[in-house]
Amino acid sequence: MTTPSRLRITGGTVYDPAHGVDGVVREVCIEGGRIVAELPAGAPRLDVRGMVVMPGGVDIHAHVAGSSVNHARRLLPEEHTADPVPAPRLADGLPPRSGTGGTVPSTFATGYRYAGLGYTTAMEAAVAPLAARQAHAELDDTPLIDAGFFVLLGNDDYLLRQIAAGETARARDYAAWLLGVTRAYAIKIVNPGGVALWKGGGGTRNVSGLDDAVGSSAVTPRKILETLAGAANALALPHPVHIHCNNLGQAGNVATTLESMRALSGQRAHFTHLQFHSYGGERGKGWKSGARDVIEYVNGHPELSVDVGQVMFGPATTVTADGPVEHLLYASSGRKWVNVDTELETGCGIVPYTYREKAAVAALQWAVGLELFLLAKDPWRVVLSTDHPNGGTFLSYPELIRLLMDRAYRDERLKGVNQKLLAGSALLDGLTREYTLGEIAIVTRAGPARLLGLSHKGHLAPGADADVTVYAPDADRAKMFAAARYVIKAGAIVVEEGQLRRAPAGARLAVHPDYDTAVTKDVKRFFDDYATVAFENYGAER
């Protein structure tokens, strides 16, 4: 069928947790790209009797566009050769494009594959402001998803100078200016202070805890977190500061993670890929799960939200602004390694990686992620993610959903993994919880939309964006969620009978907070003194 401007989706079992709708057969009406309360009797119908209807999926944290992602793509010709993506046969609209997949797909393939899963919104989680222009260009070439990005702050020399000088207000104005000038959506912090030390090249190449000095004794990871969390909240950004803690991937890092959470006590903050930050044990001496302590803290603090960053067995590519972590991974894995220090701002490290069931640490990481999910009390604050492509690709979300929904399957998989480090994991105690379809709808769309402050997404009430996904039920939940039967994006039927039929451009999600423009004079002076790009050429304003 062609895409009508009106559509009545009838007969489906609707999951719309934002409005307490948990598996009710009802109609969803669409007109002009929005959900509406009702339609005239003759409006075109889409009969989805027996199927499951949810809002379009919302990915709160993935690496899909920008300079780091593109460095990763360039590093992986063998993966792209092994996973060709011919151009889809589309019914109308923009001409289709071919591409390649692997753990870091080409841009068009990224959009097509997200839509195939029933996802219609995604946030690129780490963009260096210097390369914001590139991130926008790549997102322009990524169809079907509404997208925004988080801009990297917290290791940038200008900000660290303001913190050293106690200039909190100026730091806030600077953050607001940077968000606007790069057309970003939220503030991302990666290993606060640690990347700056890595780039500095002195004897200390990372921070080890929240109170290490970063250059000046007045600058510590704690101060950076406080400054930026305070800025995000003072600016009333729709999404709070999005934090990748210090000591990612280290045994015993649970202490740092909890201390980071306590440092922001009472303030809104989002802690990302929590799995990578929830290890007990001691560095150099052994690992164990620290999931229980971390998730209990999160459960008790409604101002905090997290996404899990689940590790899935199979190929992955680790790509992060956390340069020192990737150097460690390179040194221990011997795989190929990219490092790009980015002037005055941040870093970038990339190592392709494979998580194997028989590897003790990978099995622990897998278990820790599942523990976080299964011990979480409030699904609205615990989002499904794999930190694509770090813990696994977004194509592994359906398998992850099966692990959450199907205890028998999970227990069976658990038997097959290396048990060496699993002592003390709650998973071994026989966690019986099985996620319901309603809870899956929360952790994959309603929750992340709410945490991102996307009031038009993640729900199906009148006025919401007409982003709707229809799945054919299957006892095998991985199969069910791997291929949506229908996807409606901004009112257009983009997936029909499981086939991608249209690939319209997505919208860009960005914020433009107000600030005292006096800050730009000072920033320009800093640029004139140190930068190699003119202040006037910086950013990505249209």
Place this chain on the structure above:
Amino acid sequence: MSPPPAGAVEHVTCLGCGCACDDITVVVQRGRVAEAQRACALGAAWFGDGRVPDEIRIRGRAGTLERAIAEAAKLLSDAERPLVYLAGDVSCEVQRDAVAIADRLRGAIDSLAGTAAPGLLAAQRRGRAGATLGELRQRADLVVFWGVDPGARYPRYGARYAVDPVGLAAPGGRKSRRVIAVDVGDARGPADADGRVTIPAAAELDALGVMRATVQGRFIRTDAPLGEVVALVHDMTRARYVALVADAEPGPTPSDPDRAEALIALAQALNGPTRCALSTLRGGGNRSGADAVLTWQTGFPFAVDFGRGYPTYRPHAGAAERLAVRDVDAALVIGAPATLPAAVAEGLAGIATVAIGPRASTAAWKPVVAVDTGVAGIHEGGTAFRMDDVPLPLRPALEGADVRSAAATVRGLRERLEGDA
């Protein structure tokens, strides 16, 4: 059309080489570039006076744009093995449309990156330890020029990035840094270096291997002829942050194809005892933008073939190799013909071609269809990439001048081809 702007345009990005200096002030008088302030000689020559030919030639005769696009579309659609070639002096926006055309035609696409293939392939095998140029400015206290004097082909590299400017950790600018020239055979480092090491060209790979082994503590004797490089690498490990600079573009004498990988391996190994970034110098015309665009749209940086209906990577069968064995029966060249490597230009002489870009009508290989356009960064805007993959906006001083837009022309051809479903 509106009259060309008078006066000066500031913060203009120059694409004369890969440095992409964005501090140029272009003074415009009577619709011409009167002066490109702060530009080096290479940059001044690149801007010229801003005059470009404005012709549309179809089989050697003047024609309309409409007919040129129609003829071009037919020529390319009828081809069995079409090639799209991304030459220099076009924006990323044009490159994006060019890849779409190659995808539509199920043709091959390649770019100027073919000349730097050994470095790109080595980085795909090993990765790389790098930095943006501004990070070298902030951090480097030891700069090692490996067989290259940037003064010749990258004139302001030293002044703007690695050598002279004040950086956060280099408050004295040049005085805060040691510069070492490594002369490899005839390929000499800068004359004003603080120290100099000489290596016979035939010993280059051995030298790099010994240096890496020394860094990793696996060595080794220090006697001649490699004693000097062992001393050098000891200096490097003692530095706080090393910039290792090498030319990725081919020089007058061909370099060892394994050199690029050995340089990467050395730079990676130095990230342990110290920090090190390898800076590989690339030419101008936004060639780095072509790598980036091809990578995000196809997954591969150059030498892509859409013949099977999806991108495949043929790094050893790029444009020059295909043209040499006549595995191309028509070509679309987008960009300035003057930027083409000789092997590609020669190969194009024997087949039917379409050329769209600055001075296309003057192409020596006589295109069947030639459409002159403006130059990205002089007559039209968009985005271009510096050699270190930093994207920069283009500020055309002569935008609105009576010059055909490459972006609009290529978009017109794309739409024509997509309409021929």
